[in-house]
Amino acid sequence: MAKTQDDMQELVDRSYKHGFVTDIASETLPPGLDEDVIRTISAIKNEPEWLLEWRLKAYRRWLTMDAPDWAKLNIEPIDYQAISYYSAPKSESDKPQSLDEVDPKLLETYDKLGIPLHERARLAGVAVDAVFDSVSVATTFRGRLLDAGVIFCSFSEAVKDYPELVKKYLGTVVSRGDNYFAALNSAVFTDGSFVYIPEGVRCPMELSTYFRINAANTGQFERTLIVADKGSHVSYLEGCTAPMRDENQLHAAVVELVAMDDAQIKYSTVQNWYPGDENGVGGIYNFVTKRGDCRTQVETGSAITWKYPSCILRGDDSQGEFYSVAVTNNWQQADTGTKMIHIGKNTRSTIISKGISAGQAQNAYRGLVKIMPSASNARNYAQCDSLLLGDKCGAHTFPYIEAANPTAKIEHEATTSTIGEDQMFYCLQRGLSEEDAVSLIVNGFCKEVFKELPMEFAVEAQALLNVSLEGAVG
Amino acid sequence: MLTIKNLHASVDDTPILKGIDLALEPGKVHAIMGPNGSGKSTLAGVLAGNPRYEVTDGSIEFLGHDLLDMSTEDRARAGLFLAFQYPVEIPGVNNAYLLKAALNAKRTYNGEPELDAFEFLSKIKASMKIMEMSEDFLKRDVNAGFSGGEKKRNEVLQMQMLEPKLAVLDETDSGLDIDALKVVAEGVNRLRDEERSFLVITHYQRLLDHIIPDHVHVLAGGRIVKSGTRELALELEARGYDWISSEAVAS
Ligand SMILES: Nc1ncnc2c1ncn2[C@@H]1O[C@H](COP(=O)(O)OP(=O)(O)OP(=O)(O)O)[C@@H](O)[C@H]1O
Ligand SMILES: [Mg+2]
Numbered sequence: 001m002a003k004t005q006d007d008m009q010e011l012v013d014r015s016y017k018h019g020f021v022t023d024i025a026s027e028t029l030p031p032g033l034d035e036d037v038i039r040t041i042s043a044i045k046n047e048p049e050w051l052l053e054w055r056l057k058a059y060r061r062w063l064t065m066d067a068p069d070w071a072k073l074n075i076e077p078i079d080y081q082a083i084s085y086y087s088a089p090k091s092e093s094d095k096p097q098s099l100d101e102v103d104p105k106l107l108e109t110y111d112k113l114g115i116p117l118h119e120r121a122r123l124a125g126v127a128v129d130a131v132f133d134s135v136s137v138a139t140t141f142r143g144r145l146l147d148a149g150v151i152f153c154s155f156s157e158a159v160k161d162y163p164e165l166v167k168k169y170l171g172t173v174v175s176r177g178d179n180y181f182a183a184l185n186s187a188v189f190t191d192g193s194f195v196y197i198p199e200g201v202r203c204p205m206e207l208s209t210y211f212r213i214n215a216a217n218t219g220q221f222e223r224t225l226i227v228a229d230k231g232s233h234v235s236y237l238e239g240c241t242a243p244m245r246d247e248n249q250l251h252a253a254v255v256e257l258v259a260m261d262d263a264q265i266k267y268s269t270v271q272n273w274y275p276g277d278e279n280g281v282g283g284i285y286n287f288v289t290k291r292g293d294c295r296t297q298v299e300t301g302s303a304i305t306w307k308y309p310s311c312i313l314r315g316d317d318s319q320g321e322f323y324s325v326a327v328t329n330n331w332q333q334a335d336t337g338t339k340m341i342h343i344g345k346n347t348r349s350t351i352i353s354k355g356i357s358a359g360q361a362q363n364a365y366r367g368l369v370k371i372m373p374s375a376s377n378a379r380n381y382a383q384c385d386s387l388l389l390g391d392k393c394g395a396h397t398f399p400y401i402e403a404a405n406p407t408a409k410i411e412h413e414a415t416t417s418t419i420g421e422d423q424m425f426y427c428l429q430r431g432l433s434e435e436d437a438v439s440l441i442v443n444g445f446c447k448e449v450f451k452e453l454p455m456e457f458a459v460e461a462q463a464l465l466n467v468s469l470e471g472a473v474g
Numbered sequence: 475m476l477t478i479k480n481l482h483a484s485v486d487d488t489p490i491l492k493g494i495d496l497a498l499e500p501g502k503v504h505a506i507m508g509p510n511g512s513g514k515s516t517l518a519g520v521l522a523g524n525p526r527y528e529v530t531d532g533s534i535e536f537l538g539h540d541l542l543d544m545s546t547e548d549r550a551r552a553g554l555f556l557a558f559q560y561p562v563e564i565p566g567v568n569n570a571y572l573l574k575a576a577l578n579a580k581r582t583y584n585g586e587p588e589l590d591a592f593e594f595l596s597k598i599k600a601s602m603k604i605m606e607m608s609e610d611f612l613k614r615d616v617n618a619g620f621s622g623g624e625k626k627r628n629e630v631l632q633m634q635m636l637e638p639k640l641a642v643l644d645e646t647d648s649g650l651d652i653d654a655l656k657v658v659a660e661g662v663n664r665l666r667d668e669e670r671s672f673l674v675i676t677h678y679q680r681l682l683d684h685i686i687p688d689h690v691h692v693l694a695g696g697r698i699v700k701s702g703t704r705e706l707a708l709e710l711e712a713r714g715y716d717w718i719s720s721e722a723v724a725s
Contacts, residue, residue, distance in 0.1 A: 421526070428545075430550060430576035
């Protein structure tokens with residue numbers, strides 16, 4: 001034990017020699033990635049030895065892997081030594097102290113989205129003690145969840161408070177060596193969310209609400225783990241409907257969902273790939289609305305997102321559902337998809353994904369459905385639709401199906417459509433403005449997903465699309 | 475109401491309309507007939523502002539405005555309505571929602587207050603009764619899966635709700651059964667008054683038994699080759715178009 005602590009101290013000291021400042025908790029690591037950096041991250045987070053080992057194994061594995069073929073995505077090779085892998089949460093005094101200090105453009109967007117007042121300050125990164133409203137809301141939610149026995153906390157908290165659960169399930173859906181980005185994420189992830197629904201419990205609320213209030217700072221290597229124990233039920237909406245502070249060009253997230261016998265997990269996500277920040281001021285999102293601004297994006301590099309929520313249907317009769325909407329605009333590059341792995345008997349899964357590309361954006365979607373030999377009578381339905389606005393953007397769909405049990409039933413449908421000139425003309429002829437017409441058609445396209453969202457988020461998601469696509473036509 | 479002078483229009487650099495002159499007075503119904511491919515839908519599309527068509531010459535005046543200077547949506551809001559020959563399907567978009575958005579866009583443009591959900595609903599239900607449409611169509615997606623005849627009824631329903639000053643009906647009678655034809659004609663006739671004008675494109679004299687036109691024009695080869703009264707439609711029904719073409723050539 002003492003030895004371990006000495007080791008850690010030594011590491012921190014060693015880091016210092018490499019140029020790290022002493023007050024590490026409020027600083028950012030210099031760019032670069034090696035084993036020391038990983039040891040430092042783990043030390044800063046006070047992680048147990050096994051987790052550090054786990055990270056290091058992932059890192060060593062990553063070193064042996066080749067970067068994925070970005071053929072479909074038009075991007076420069078990423079310099080992994082140019083990225084900083086740890087940035088401590090901003091100290092309260094560095095944050096804006098009230099909404100008055102927040103970029104009015106961001107507030108205007110919140111207003112357009114209809115984000116409740118009590119959540120705006122949190123999302124905009126205002127110091128916590130200035131945000132009484134949302135703190136109390138969060139506390140109320142936390143109480144309700146605890147009463148039901150549901151664990152919902154940050155990943156770091158889970159490592160501290162529920163190490164056994166984390167150890168048991170971490171990496172069981174997306175293994176360390178699953179792919180290049182999963183390996184990188186496993187080595188350097190900083191935080192994310194952890195959910196555990198105990199046996200037989202139906203989660204008393206849609207987890208999104210609480211999540212959004214608490215997850216304003218998930219960072220670029222985010223890690224989510226959701227475990228639904230036997231006979232439990234959970235619906236989780238990833239809190240991306242509202243834009244949040246973000247300054248990163250590369251996102252590589254891992255989302256692991258585990259469903260035990262008779263458990264049901266519904267995971268929805270509405271992803272707004274706003275490009276990274278434009279002016280470098282306060283790391284506030286850059287709401288590029290005009291085509292003319294695109295050049296700025298070229299100069300600052302493209303925002304890239306890589307994300308594949310993966311679900312493992314481990315128990316018999318378990319069910320998994322994915323609903324997602326992803327919007328890419330301007331020069332953004334998104335590589336997303338889902339993975340559904342059937343292990344239990346009579347497992348069922350549904351995947352509905354809608355991708356919208358505008359401007360010069362490229363949106364790639366990969367859907368893997370894997371039926372293990374044990375999964376007799378497994379059923380999967382996947383539908384993947386892409387909508388293009390204009391002729392400079394692209395959408396690419398790659399379905400991968402691996403069925404190792406002959407009783408499996410798998411259905412896959414994919415469509416790509418362009419907003420028809422005829423549809424536009426029809427709406428304009430009825431007196432709608434171009435923007436209203438696009439919004440109407442795009443929202444119609446996403447309806448199958450939006451109807452799965454809780455009411456307030458459905459409304460917000462629709463508003464989000466309008467904001468994301470402003471100026472996308474004409 | 476509408477004055478078209480020497481209108482030339484092309485699609486993908488192919489000239490389709492080759493000098494159209496036409497004047498519509500308020501309160502009048504003009505019918506346009508003519509062989510397939512003669513440019514009838516092109517004329518309707520040019521009036522409504524379909525970007526497919528390029529106007530290469532001529533002018534159009536609509537209610538004192540230069541129509542060709544107006545955007546598609548402003549033409550609509552100012553009171554020009556086109557009932558499409560092939561109404562498009564818009565999946566996921568609620569039929570009533572589109573119509574409400576359209577109506578309120580128009581009302582806002584004209585300085586009128588927007589209709590609330592209740593006012594809108596009672597108005598549309600009354601119109602649906604006239605069009606003998608089931609209220610199920612309120613909830614369905616715009617034209618998605620509608621039968622040919624249902625699409626046409628839906629166009630006339632929209633026209634009733636939007637109360638245009640000039641309605642262009644492009645073969646609204648095609649694909650209708652005999653009863654539906656009467657319903658659609660009734661939907662049009664109820665809107666007829668001193669102010670409102672109609673441009674009715676059709677292949678069949680039968681429609682003109684129900685919607686009695688003041689003038690009938692024959693469009694052939696991108697030009698109006700003959701104009702007359704109701705009787706002209708009857709004559710076309712009996713003799714076809716060939717005799718006009720030769721007459722036009724002769725003159
Ligand atoms: N892209 C194009 N290039 C060349 N010609 C075209 C193009 N699009 C349409 N046309 C032609 O324009 C002509 C006029 O078409 P339009 O639809 O106006 O005819 P119409 O009188 O409405 O016919 P119908 O009675 O069959 O509805 C047709 O001959 C058609 O083939
Ligand atoms: Mg036609």
